[in-house]
Amino acid sequence: MMKVGITGGIGSGKSTVCRLFRERGIPVYDSDAEAKRLMQEDAALRQRIAARFGAETYRDGRLDRARLAERVFGDAEELSALNALVHPAVMADFARWSDSQQAPYVVLESAILFEAGLEHAVQRTVAVLAPEALRIERTCRRDGTDAEAVRRRIAAQMDDDTRSRRADVSIVNIFEEDLAPAVAELDRRFRYEAAHA
Numbered sequence: 001m002m003k004v005g006i007t008g009g010i011g012s013g014k015s016t017v018c019r020l021f022r023e024r025g026i027p028v029y030d031s032d033a034e035a036k037r038l039m040q041e042d043a044a045l046r047q048r049i050a051a052r053f054g055a056e057t058y059r060d061g062r063l064d065r066a067r068l069a070e071r072v073f074g075d076a077e078e079l080s081a082l083n084a085l086v087h088p089a090v091m092a093d094f095a096r097w098s099d100s101q102q103a104p105y106v107v108l109e110s111a112i113l114f115e116a117g118l119e120h121a122v123q124r125t126v127a128v129l130a131p132e133a134l135r136i137e138r139t140c141r142r143d144g145t146d147a148e149a150v151r152r153r154i155a156a157q158m159d160d161d162t163r164s165r166r167a168d169v170s171i172v173n174i175f176e177e178d179l180a181p182a183v184a185e186l187d188r189r190f191r192y193e194a195a196h197a
């Protein structure tokens with residue numbers, strides 16, 4: 001099964017692009033959402049997290065997300081310890097999930113595809129890009145947050161230049177009416193490449 005990784009910074013339109021692939025019949029694995037699910041449901045992962053971060057990380061069997069976030073927030077060492085536990089579990093789950101799909105190819109959606117080294121789990125990579133001012137405007141409108149908070153999040157993420165250099169293909173998402181045709185063209189190309197691999 002050919003696997004395509006799609007990434008993009010906050011407000012770039014990554015989720016919108018992935019929705020358009022879904023609408024074209026391509027299964028999309030949302031690694032953020034699945035990571036959250038696995039931290040709650042995967043017994044082996046729960047055990048590892050509890051062993052590293054304390055049994056109280058799970059309260060009445062539920063992950064105390066706020067407590068864990070506080071532990072890793074702004075602490076690079078703790079955050080990378082958590083990622084070292086979660087990422088392999090997500091990749092294993094993604095591999096299992098991919099094998100069970102009946103489709104021309106599948107998409108892995110991740111905000112940190114390159115940062116987390118998940119690019120090695122896919123054969124093609126797509127970066128969704130947009131000018132910073134537009135990313136800020138979209139995110140503020142979507143989340144109701146203030147521009148300064150979005151700016152800080154953008155500053156903490158990989159920059160678009162690096163993203164586009166590392167990706168096989170870039171989608172520049174500015175005008176709404178251009179997005180569906182851009183996804184359609186990429187989908188055609190990936191279907192062709194998957195069939196001729």
Ligand code: ADP
Pocket residue numbers: 008009010011012013014015016017138139142173174175176177179
């Ligand atoms: P990301 O997942 O990269 O953070 P989203 O796909 O959620 O970004 O897009 C952020 C917001 O901007 C959403 O509300 C989305 O509907 C909107 N949006 C995305 N692309 C466009 C576009 N080309 N034109 C107008 N609005 C857009």
